[in-house]
Amino acid sequence: MLTRRRALLAGAAAVGAAGTTAGLLLSHTTDATPASPSAPVAGPPARSALGSSAYRLSPVAGDVPPRATPGRTPVRHVPIMRMSGTGRHMLLTFDDGPDPAYTTHVLDTLAEYDVRATFFVCGGMASRSQDLLARMADEGHVVGNHSWSHPQLNLLKRSRIRDEMERTSDVIEKAYGDRPQWFRAPYGAWNRNVFQLGAEMGMEPLAWTVDSLDWTDPGTRTIVDRVENGAAPGVVVLSHDAGGDRSQTVTALRRYLPKLLDSGYHLTVPRRRLS
Structure with a gap:
């Protein structure tokens, strides 16, 4: 899976996302044209004048416009990508x-600095470490759905996508206490x-703004630089706590987290509006 991940993610490029949530609002950009539902992730990573915050995924987006029904999660056509609003908040x-x-060490570091984070878990991994999901619940972290076996979902039939998502939500509910909202x-x-x-399962799609690219094992210093250089109000930082040797990720977190806090950033989690 790691080899496939590297082949796919190496082609990520910058685009925007859409939508708003509650508590913390998440915004979208309008400079991207959605790809066709079957299109591959394409294009080399791009840097702009924004620095590391330009490390972004290129989502394979369908052409369904966002629509909302009272009491239901809206259907979007691009994922939410960043927070908006006032204050120096980051995810x-x-x-x-x-x-x-690795997850244990990540949780230990977050606890040391009283910081909350969001974990997008794979059901196959979560089923073997349900105690860690229970700990995430106890310590105030948000747990999101990242499929069961980490396939490229846009290549699968609808029934298989549903199975990947539902099985994972079931495991999260059992171990974490609630079904995922992200x-x-x-x-x-x-x-x-x-x-x-x-949307049918009550989940909003959350992407990211700053990619640490930690899965490439670039070195701890490089991971730290990418996160610190990309830090800005509203950004969503992507890292990994599994899928390979994540010791660099753990060490990098210990280095950049206190610096972000000293710089006045509030590391928080997404919230959904109660309606």
């Missing part, structure tokens, strides 16, 4: 776990079915 997110070898597609491979099924 730290971790994908692919939980892995006891979903992140593996490899950023979004399409019409992914958005529609996620």
Whole structure:
């Protein structure tokens, strides 16, 4: 899976996302044209004058416009990507776990600094480490759905996508205590079915703004630089707590987290509006 991840994610490029949530609002950009539902993740990573905050996924987006029904999650056509509003708030997110070898250390560091984060877990991993999901609940973290086996969902039939998402939500509910309200597609491979099924299951699609690219094992210093250089109000940072040797990620978190806090950033979690 790691080899496939590297082949797919190496082609990520910058685009925007859409939508608002509650508590903390999440905004969208309008400079991207959605790809067709079957299109691959394409294009080399791009840097702009914004620095590391330009490391962004290129979501495979369908052509379904956002629509909302009272009491239901809206169906979007691009994922939510960043927060908006006042204050120096950021989201730290971790994908692919939980892995006891690394997630435990991530949780220990977050607890040391009294910081909350969002964990997008894979059901297959979560089923083997339900105690870590229980700890996340106890310590105030948000747990999101990252599919069961980390496939490229836009290549699957609708029934298989549903199975990947539902099985994972079931495990999260059992171990964490609540069904997830957030979903992140593996490899950023979004399409019409992914958005529609996620909305049917009560989940909003959350992407990211700053990619630490920690899965490439670039070195701790490089990970720290990418997060610190990309830090800005509203950004969503992507890291990984599983899927390979994540010791660099753990060490980098210990270095950049106190610096972000000293700089006045509030590391928080997404909230949904009660309606």
